[in-house]
Amino acid sequence: MPFDIPQDATFTALADPTRRAILARLAEGQATVAELADPFQISQPAISRHLRVLEKAGLISTRIDAQRRPRQLNPQALAQVATWLTHLAARYEAQYQRLDAVLEDLQSDPTIPEGDMK
Amino acid sequence: MPFDIPQDATFTALADPTRRAILARLAEGQATVAELADPFQISQPAISRHLRVLEKAGLISTRIDAQRRPRQLNPQALAQVATWLTHLAARYEAQYQRLDAVLEDLQSDPTIPEGDMK
DNA sequence: ACTTTATTTAACTCTTAAGTTATATAACAA
DNA sequence: TTGTTATATAACTTAAGAGTTAAATAAAGT
Secondary structure (H helix, E strand, C coil), rough: CCCCCCCHHHHHHHHCCHHHHHHHHHHCCCCCCHHHCCCCCCCCCHHHHHCCCCCCCCCEECCCCCCCCCCEEEEHHHHHHHHHHHHHHHHHHHHHHHHHHHHHHHHHHCCCCCCCCC | CCCCCHHHHHHHHCCCHHHHHHHHHHHCCCHHHHHHCCCCCCCCCHHHHHHHHHHCCEEEEECCCCCCEEEECCCCHHHHHHHHHHHHHHHHHHHHHHHHHHHHHHCCCCCCCCCCCC
16 A cells, blocks of 8 residues: 655645645635735735745645636645555554554553653 | 644644654654664754654653653544644535636636746 | 663754845736 | 736845754663
């Protein structure tokens, strides 16, 4: 079962909260740069740059409508990332089922509760 | 159908290729800091910092085994991110099915092929 | 007690990335 | 052609983050 490992640029693109908000907006339907910039306090040029990052990452694509450049989501790119993450989790689960892994666990102390490590 | 929006820290953690490689390694089973540092050229303290980032993001957790601090994957955190991405893609698909969205598409020019935009 | 092993923390450097404003480009409208 | 709308690019500033080495902490081994 081979699956694609997402590009570095894709994860980089997802790391910014403004860009994630843009993706969430585009999930509701295509939108122009002005429409995308509207909900944010940052300048329009800043949004344009975010869009460039998202497009290079393959997460969105651009159409031409006169002077407008409406953007739309590329759902396959999102799905590809989701698949990679899911496979990692599944791989972990598979290992965790193994008897020797369980025994290894019993040998040592329990997990440190969150926040107990300084 | 409510679903959790992953923390900003989680996406930030996933943005670094070394940290993703660490996650991939941990999907094969728990590992100590030294073991995790081994495949990389960077220093062990750098790995420790990556691990701190991953733990704050909820992606891994730490056990105590004498002087060792074996790390293990938190598959739920990965699954949560996957779910968020999948929901975005699904939401897009749902919008895309709508008739008016399709008509809107027909009104304007086709998508710019990748690489044609400077 | 002293040494070794495992890991973390601190202090620092350097690069990258996100924001800004000002200017350029491009299509349309009068 | 001149102006207006929509978006992109350039030049610049600032802050965050990833790396380094050196020193601190902590548990075991001798």
